[in-house]
Amino acid sequence: MSISGMRMSQVVTLVMLPLIVLTVALFIGRYPIAPPLVAKIAVSPLIPLERTWEPAMETVLFRVRLPRALAAMLVGAGLSVAGASFQGMFKNPLVSPQILGVSAGAGFGAAMGLLLSESMGTVQALAFFGGMSAVALTYLISRIYRTTPILMLVLAGIVVGSLFSSLTSLIKYAADPWNKLPAIVFWLLGSFNGISLGDLLMVGPLILAGTAALLLVRWRINVLSLGEEEAQAMGVNTGQLRTIIIISATVVTAASVCISGIIGWVGLVIPHIARMVVGPDHRAVLPASCAIGASYLLVVDNISRSMLSTEIPIGILTSLLGAPVFAYLLRRSRTGWSS
Numbered sequence: 001m002s003i004s005g006m007r008m009s010q011v012v013t014l015v016m017l018p019l020i021v022l023t024v025a026l027f028i029g030r031y032p033i034a035p036p037l038v039a040k041i042a043v044s045p046l047i048p049l050e051r052t053w054e055p056a057m058e059t060v061l062f063r064v065r066l067p068r069a070l071a072a073m074l075v076g077a078g079l080s081v082a083g084a085s086f087q088g089m090f091k092n093p094l095v096s097p098q099i100l101g102v103s104a105g106a107g108f109g110a111a112m113g114l115l116l117s118e119s120m121g122t123v124q125a126l127a128f129f130g131g132m133s134a135v136a137l138t139y140l141i142s143r144i145y146r147t148t149p150i151l152m153l154v155l156a157g158i159v160v161g162s163l164f165s166s167l168t169s170l171i172k173y174a175a176d177p178w179n180k181l182p183a184i185v186f187w188l189l190g191s192f193n194g195i196s197l198g199d200l201l202m203v204g205p206l207i208l209a210g211t212a213a214l215l216l217v218r219w220r221i222n223v224l225s226l227g228e229e230e231a232q233a234m235g236v237n238t239g240q241l242r243t244i245i246i247i248s249a250t251v252v253t254a255a256s257v258c259i260s261g262i263i264g265w266v267g268l269v270i271p272h273i274a275r276m277v278v279g280p281d282h283r284a285v286l287p288a289s290c291a292i293g294a295s296y297l298l299v300v301d302n303i304s305r306s307m308l309s310t311e312i313p314i315g316i317l318t319s320l321l322g323a324p325v326f327a328y329l330l331r332r333s334r335t336g337w338s339s
Contacts, residue, residue, distance in 0.1 A: 006284045010277065014291035018073060021295045025069040025302050030309075031060055063196070070204075071195040072301040073294035075256040076266060078207040080293025081286050082249035083267025084274065085214045088221040088282050089245050090150055094326075096268040097253040100153065100246065101160035103264075105134020106257035108164040111171045111184045120194075123187075124203065124258040131254030134160050135246065149242075190261035190315030192301055203255045210252035211290065217244055218286040225282070263315050265322025266297055272325070 006014075027038045037053055041061050044051070082097040090099070098104070109130020113123035141156035142149060168188070175181040220241055223231045231238050256263070273296075274288035297314075300321070304312040 076297025077294040078252040079267040080270035080289040084271035100157040101134040102131040104161040104164035106131030189313030190263040206255035210248040213248040221282040
């Protein structure tokens with residue numbers, strides 16, 4: 001029996017994996033809480049129980065660890081699905097959600113927000129606006145020539161990404177080196193520190209909506225990956241489909257950067273792991289990427305906050321893990337790739 005091209009055992013494993021990792025994440029950290037006590041605190045809002053725990057434990061669980069864990073899972077799932085969609089659309093295994101300049105634009109917006117304001121809401125709003133603006137500029141540049149639209153999108157994305165990265169460097173050069181500059185640098189390295197339920201309620205729906213849109217069109221990505229003429233012969237409006245994928249992936253990536261900073265390699269590496277598990281069919285690859293990506297980024301976040309006495313920026317860890325995989329993919333790409 002299969003569901004979207006996956007065996008039932010694979011479906012069960014991919015459903016249980018994020019739940020297991022989430023459960024483990026709630027009781028590890030520099031303020032350890034025993035698993036049985038975590039279970040009691042977690043069900044206490046629903047079932048009347050005698051409070052044998054300190055109020056601080058409840059605060060740590062509900063206001064610190066749970067929002068942070070959910071944010072890591074949302075970002076990991078969203079970036080992985082966006083990366084898998086772009087790899088299918090561009091027919092290139094080395095493509096990531098940042099290919100169109102969205103992360104560079106969001107980073108510039110956040111840096112500007114940190115320079116001009118101390119309000120995190122302002123920083124997040126400018127980051128989202130910067131990411132969306134960067135991709136809009138990429139699209140406009142790519143339309144200068146109507147030939148080879150995919151190639152022009154990639155080239156325009158490189159140009160726009162470089163432009164916004166340079167502008168971010170200019171902001172860092174002009175920032176106060178004692179207060180503003182460290183805040184900008186640390187934010188750009190990526191972290192889930194300080195995530196609140198309010199952040200999740202504000203940004204979470206955007207990530208969920210973009211991810212859901214990509215999952216709904218995942219079967220069409222199989223057709224799109226066959227080539228322009230073949231897809232059109234099968235009745236697929238390739239221009240409309242590309243627009244849906246680009247907008248959805250951009251919303252997911254920009255919203256993710258709003259709450260976590262720039263986290264690289266997730267959208268590049270996880271889709272390949274998903275293909276190793278479930279095969280090349282995008283009907284299965286995207287849901288698998290969602291589950292594996294959520295679990296992976298939560299595991300990395302647990303390491304970042306527990307390995308040392310001070311938190312390691314999560315972007316550093318994802319780069320350390322992703323770089324060797326990327327080297328392997330470069331070697332493999334010599335023989336080509338197909339979905």
